[in-house]
Amino acid sequence: QTVVTQEPSFSVSPGGTITLTCGLNSGSVSSSYFPSWFQQTPGQPPRTLIHNTNSRSSGVPDRFSGSILGNKAALTITGAQADDESDYYCLLYLPGDIWVFGEGTKLTVL
């Protein structure tokens, strides 16, 4: 069974930089998996931050950026702010035309 792995939790200081990662238990993540990143606050649908590895959605601050780092997709937040405290999910497009979400990372800004 395919599992998309993320760090369960992370902590960053205000103004700091953090990189969240998204891996595959069965191999490497590449741009051909069209990685997306979502931010979610309680009671709301996920908000797309990044799609197609590094394309930022309209209205998303440029402190959010996406990339491939080694064998994983990555979301970097540069200059973290208090309202970046959220749950973050990655999503991969896998062979067979299916999507699989990561397990999510709970980010604390303190």
Added chain:
Amino acid sequence: QVHLQQSGPGLVKPSQTLSLTCAISGDSVSDNYAGWNWIRQSPSRGLEWLGATRFRSRWNTYYAESVKSRIVINADTSRNQFSLQLNSVTPEDTAVYYCARDRYWKYDYWGQGTLVTVSS
């Protein structure tokens, strides 16, 4: 501007069928570049993609392995909507269910979410 409006019951009995509908405005369910997805979220399972329907000259459906034996997603072109049926539900299927559009591999529009509780 695309809008997805979900409808369907919030309570389903165990062993019965969960049915939800997602009405589309601002786009066509037959859009050749869009995928129409169902996703759910629960505290125990996080976000889980359940399946999608896409029109690419003909209708195609794709399902997650975890629900493949119990799920049906259909498009209704006359009403411009798509639906989810999940059979033989158990309390483990209790979740917030979302419909969502993906286009060029970007999830850009979501429904409002429907909390479905499986309980007798």
